[in-house]
Amino acid sequence: MIYEVRVEDYKCEVEVAEDVVRINGEPVVVDLSTIGETNQYSMILNGVSHRMRAVKSGRGSWDIRFNGRKFRVDVLDCLGRAILEMKRSEHQVQRPRSLSAPMPGVVVSVEVELGDLVEAGQGLVIVEAMKMENEVKTETGGRVLGIHVARGDVVENGQVLVDLGSLKDEMT
16 A cells, blocks of 8 residues: 655655555565554664654544654545545636626626636626716636626626636636
């Protein structure tokens, strides 16, 4: 089994097989035994005996006391790494952003068309409320993926006017 192990700022790959343990591909001689039914362990690492205390502090997380020092150790198996990678990928996926009406009013004009590329700060829709025109601008650039209003439509506060996609999505 191969694990990703993080000890504070250090990260390594640990492979545990029947007859060998490898850290970042390098074989190490290690023997680990529990001392009774406690959190205490006897570890022989490359011929040197050590006492260690390990307390599980979460899924795949351990608080270790080794040679008088305390460490936080996180261990991920292949399933844990796959789940973490999926979460990272989901977080990096850019979802369409929606621009909404800032207040109830009437759409005076729609300044963009479906598929247009827009720049940060560009006005997309003008909404009139209480005889004042309010220009709805985008904070970031992108491509217009959807237009949900037309000139003359009555809109409510928070109603989606335009959907924008990220330019990053188009590059992948």
